[in-house]
Amino acid sequence: MARKKATGTTRPARKKARVRKKAATRVAAKKTTAGRKKTARKAPAKKSTTRRTTRKKAGTAGTTAGRRRTLKGISDIRRFFHRNEVPIYFVSATPFNLLGMEEWVRNFYYINYIDCFDGHHPTALIPQETPHRPFESIEDIVNYLVSHKEVHDIVNAKGKLCPDREKAKGPNGKAVFLMFDEETEKLCEELGLEVAFPKAKMRTKVDDKMETTRIGNRAGVPSVPNVLARVDDYKSLRKVSKKLGRDLVIQTAYGDSGHTTFFISNEKDFRKHEEDIVSAPEVKIMKKIKCRGSALEACVTRHGTIVGPLMTELVGFKELTPYKGGWCGNEVFAGAFDRRIRNQAKRMAMKFGDELKRMGYRGYFELDFLLDLESSKVYLGEVNPRITGASSMTNLSAFAHADAPLFLFHLLEWMNQPYQLDVDELNNRWADPDNIDPWAQMVMKHPSEEVGRITRAPKSGIWEMDDAGNIHYLRMQTHRRTVQFENRAFFLRIAGPGDYLYEGADLGILVSRGRFMTDEFKLNRRGRQWIKAIHSQYESMPISADKLEPDVQPADVGGFKML
Numbered sequence: 001m002a003r004k005k006a007t008g009t010t011r012p013a014r015k016k017a018r019v020r021k022k023a024a025t026r027v028a029a030k031k032t033t034a035g036r037k038k039t040a041r042k043a044p045a046k047k048s049t050t051r052r053t054t055r056k057k058a059g060t061a062g063t064t065a066g067r068r069r070t071l072k073g074i075s076d077i078r079r080f081f082h083r084n085e086v087p088i089y090f091v092s093a094t095p096f097n098l099l100g101m102e103e104w105v106r107n108f109y110y111i112n113y114i115d116c117f118d119g120h121h122p123t124a125l126i127p128q129e130t131p132h133r134p135f136e137s138i139e140d141i142v143n144y145l146v147s148h149k150e151v152h153d154i155v156n157a158k159g160k161l162c163p164d165r166e167k168a169k170g171p172n173g174k175a176v177f178l179m180f181d182e183e184t185e186k187l188c189e190e191l192g193l194e195v196a197f198p199k200a201k202m203r204t205k206v207d208d209k210m211e212t213t214r215i216g217n218r219a220g221v222p223s224v225p226n227v228l229a230r231v232d233d234y235k236s237l238r239k240v241s242k243k244l245g246r247d248l249v250i251q252t253a254y255g256d257s258g259h260t261t262f263f264i265s266n267e268k269d270f271r272k273h274e275e276d277i278v279s280a281p282e283v284k285i286m287k288k289i290k291c292r293g294s295a296l297e298a299c300v301t302r303h304g305t306i307v308g309p310l311m312t313e314l315v316g317f318k319e320l321t322p323y324k325g326g327w328c329g330n331e332v333f334a335g336a337f338d339r340r341i342r343n344q345a346k347r348m349a350m351k352f353g354d355e356l357k358r359m360g361y362r363g364y365f366e367l368d369f370l371l372d373l374e375s376s377k378v379y380l381g382e383v384n385p386r387i388t389g390a391s392s393m394t395n396l397s398a399f400a401h402a403d404a405p406l407f408l409f410h411l412l413e414w415m416n417q418p419y420q421l422d423v424d425e426l427n428n429r430w431a432d433p434d435n436i437d438p439w440a441q442m443v444m445k446h447p448s449e450e451v452g453r454i455t456r457a458p459k460s461g462i463w464e465m466d467d468a469g470n471i472h473y474l475r476m477q478t479h480r481r482t483v484q485f486e487n488r489a490f491f492l493r494i495a496g497p498g499d500y501l502y503e504g505a506d507l508g509i510l511v512s513r514g515r516f517m518t519d520e521f522k523l524n525r526r527g528r529q530w531i532k533a534i535h536s537q538y539e540s541m542p543i544s545a546d547k548l549e550p551d552v553q554p555a556d557v558g559g560f561k562m563l
Helices: 002-007 011-060 074-082 138-147 149-155 182-191 200-207 209-219 234-240 267-278 339-358 391-395 398-402 406-412 423-431 525-536
Strands: 088-092 108-112 174-177 226-229 248-251 261-264 283-287 291-301 304-307 311-315 327-332 363-372 378-384 439-445 452-456 461-465 471-475 488-493 506-513 539-542
Touching: 074 406, 088 138, 088 149, 108 149, 138 149, 138 182, 149 182, 182 200, 200 209, 200 378, 209 226, 209 283, 209 339, 209 378, 234 267, 261 267, 291 339, 291 406, 304 339, 304 423, 327 391, 339 363, 339 378, 339 423, 363 406, 391 406, 391 439, 439 525, 461 525, 471 525, 506 525
Parallel strands: 088 108, 088 174
Antiparallel strands: 226 283, 248 261, 248 283, 291 304, 291 311, 291 363, 311 327, 327 439, 363 378, 439 506, 452 539, 461 471, 461 488, 488 506
């Protein structure tokens, strides 16, 4: 009894206790193992959560940091550019073609040769002029600018546009141009800038009017009845063009604003332009038709070709240009063409863009169309594989403000940024007449042969016209967005005090709401009043050719397309 009392259990009881203890130990071991396995399974999940959080934070730091989230639709695209950290430089003689883009794209800058705003544009750099050889083309001006030390300082974050080296992206920037060549590409590569356009070699090929015709033929986009051939003399011209009739239009491979478009009806006409025609390895000979010119800008993207509205063109008005057949402005308004013609032009542009894409081209381009007024057929005129003088009309109209400027879709193709876009939906929306507000622009050239030096010129900004047709300067403005009424207009000055006047010199561009032409596509009264009023703001001192400064001729100061 004493022993039992001492242990508090009997032998069978102790055996059962040992069995229960072992069982309890095994259960505890299983729980411990299961807990370890459970913990091991949870660990990766915790790590994955941390990784997702890190990515999310990196993605919000800026458009160039962290994992690239696919942009889905217009809202994402607009936000992407408002947060853009990559410097984008528009390098050209003037800022005209992309004016206002700085309000859509953060870190968008202009580098120009001509100071259109007298130093008042907030994101424009006008490098101090240094000695250079005479300019013979817009490409010469661009290469001069890209080579300029002040531009190098800007790109390398030493200049006034980018004073903070820590915040600037320096050589990771991108450059866009109106015109450039292979030398420009080499200079940009040395500077660390990416040219955000197809290669100059491809652009030159597409820009060739003969190649344009062939591209159109492949795409199913017809030109005015024509023949491509070499012409040695008037006799050979008549031989190759006998099916095209008596009245002909001849174009050489390159040229602008009517410089290299010749109207030939007889041998006398031919003699006037014989040197230009016979020196070309090949020319485009077209049947002359009674037509109306129109223009349309588009953009080849990875998702298809985006098409802007069909615009009418101001062509050959002697008050605006000395060149017969020369482009001198545009109008965009809902009633310019009927729905059938608009849809036909849109389909042609999409076909042409698809063919360009097959060639490896991407980005912005413009098509000129010719509407045969007798047959109502729409023909391909020419292509400009770049931004153009009509780009301000396309990118600043109501439909662009409702969605995004066409040029933003061009930039997207060079931003290393995935995005999704319903191109068909966008094209249908932009084609809706309710989304097109009426605007017009006139490109003013000096129409006479007199040579002089400008002593007074109108300022860039908003001008207002009274009932008598007199104008006064209202305020400084960097683009047209605050033009609210048809008695006001935005003027961008190109030729200023100290510049030379000569035949064909670019004076400036005038943009206003409404129209400058009649329904018969002649200059209307308002258009003529504005032309006269702007010309009245210019004063010059006549100069004879032999009084020009040494080595200076009119062609050296802009005797080529500036816009």
